[in-house]
Amino acid sequence: MTTQALPREPRQDRSRATRRRLLEAAIDCLASVGWAGTTVTVVAERAGVSRGAAQHHFRTREELVTAAVEYGSEVRMRRMRAHLDALADGRPSTQDVVTMLGEMYTSPLFRAALQLWVAASSDDQLKAQVLPLEARVGREAHRLTVEALGADESVPGVRETVQATLDLVRGLGLADLLTDDSVRRTRLLTQWATTLDAVLTRTPPASSPE
Amino acid sequence: MTTQALPREPRQDRSRATRRRLLEAAIDCLASVGWAGTTVTVVAERAGVSRGAAQHHFRTREELVTAAVEYGSEVRMRRMRAHLDALADGRPSTQDVVTMLGEMYTSPLFRAALQLWVAASSDDQLKAQVLPLEARVGREAHRLTVEALGADESVPGVRETVQATLDLVRGLGLADLLTDDSVRRTRLLTQWATTLDAVLTRTPPASSPE
Structure with missing residues (x-):
């Protein structure tokens, strides 16, 4: 019986699957109960993983949460890239891009990421861990957005406007934290797409002559 | 001796001053050590107020923090209004307005407000307390921004663009949480002022004719 009950998955795959389950459960847990309620033990329970197995992967909450946000960001970006690649003409409308960003944020x-940032803002050790991750994710989000918009960053003002788009959706993410802000957000992003089109296709208007 | 040592301030003024000291200390405390480290006792110590006096004003951390964010927002808005009123011609430049907003956020x-929002996002009782405050502060910030920009919200797209400006600076606040983002922010807001001027003074470009 014992030998027959051996799992068919190789050990490494099982370990990877366990890790992934923990990371996904950590994101859900952070998003719903917040930082204080997200311990390795709670996440292990949520993931249906034994406490021992969880602690084999992640010794501390900080480790688990940082890995979860990294994993979640990679998955999101990969999906966004796949979505872009799947478009017939290779270029989504500006409205599509800002909608996609609005959903991401x-x-x-x-x-979950917000919980991590806020915790890191008053914990220097955690901050040192989070900063490289935040920089990497920020760069990748910027690159994807430039590509999706077909933006030419050599045109003055374009780079800043793409950055502003990402800061805007970050602000919209914050505005959605306590209430469902989707109706206002949709209206706002529709207008943003119009503004963005104007900036991306033309140089900003020069100041009027004296 | 006892009667001579009576404080010269009337009791009510002293009580108000104590309350204000607690509110100011709570904002500093939240901003530097975060939600978990901000207890009534810690804030009382920081404010140089006895624990008993502090608890007379605020029974719980939630009460203290909500009152602190409300007080801080009122002070900020009052200062912004005074600044606007003091301008000779009554109208700051768009660049001035976005810079002022960038500083506020x-x-x-x-x-401190971010700590409160994030805590409220996983605490229904606190959320019920924070929502009316957030709505009131949001409305007032919007009204002030419209007034400062001299924006005509009856023009299509203007209302959404003013809202986007506030969501953008909220996002910039988040981007400044872990690192000093001031150089990037200044560049970004300078460009945003140009874009904003274009949207505020003209209706958005109609779609090009087929």
Whole structure:
């Protein structure tokens, strides 16, 4: 019986699957109950993983949460890239791009990342861990957005406007934290797409002559 | 001796001053050590107020923090209004307005409010307390911004663009949480002022004719 009951998955795959389950459960947990309620033990329970197995992967909450936000960001970006690649003409409308960004920054992943940022803001050790991750994710989000918009960053003002788009959706993520802000957000992003089109296709208007 | 040692301030003024000291200390405390480290006892110590006196004003951390964010927002808005009223021609430049907003949303008050929002996102009782405050402060910030920009919200797209400006600076506040983002923010807001001027003074470009 004992030998027959051996799992069919190789050990490494099982370990990877366990890790992934923990990371996904950590994102859900952070997004719903917040930093204080997200311990390795609670996440292990949520993931249906034994406490021992969980602690084999992640010794501390900080480790688990940082890995979860990293994993979640990679998954999101990969999905966004796949979505872009799948488009027939290779270029989504500006409205599509800002809608996609709006969704990304109101997802459980954003809420989880927000918990991590806020915790890191008053914990220097955690901050040192989070900063390289935040920089990497920020760069990748910027690159994807430039590509999706077909933006030419050599045109003055374009780079700053793409950055502003990402800061805007980050602000929209915050505005969605306590209430469902989707109706206002949709109206706002529709207008943003119009503004963005104007900036991306033309140089900003020069100051009027004296 | 006892009668001579009576404080010269009337009791009510002293009580008000104590309350204000607690509120200010709570904002500093939240901004620097975060939600978990901000207890009534810690804030009382920071404010140089006895624990008993502090608890006379605020029974719980939640009460203290909500009152602190409300107080801080009122002070900020009053200062912004005074600043606007003091301008000779009554109208700051767009660049001045976005700079002022950028400063408001990267201040200790923003960091304190962020702690409160994030805590409220996983605490229904606190959320019920915070929502009316958030709505009131949001409306007032919007009204002040419209007034400062001299924006005509009856023009299509203007209302959404003013809202986007506030969501953008909220996002910039978040971007400043872990690192000093001031150089990037200044560049970004300078460009945003140009874009904003274009949207505020003209209706958005109609779609090009087929």
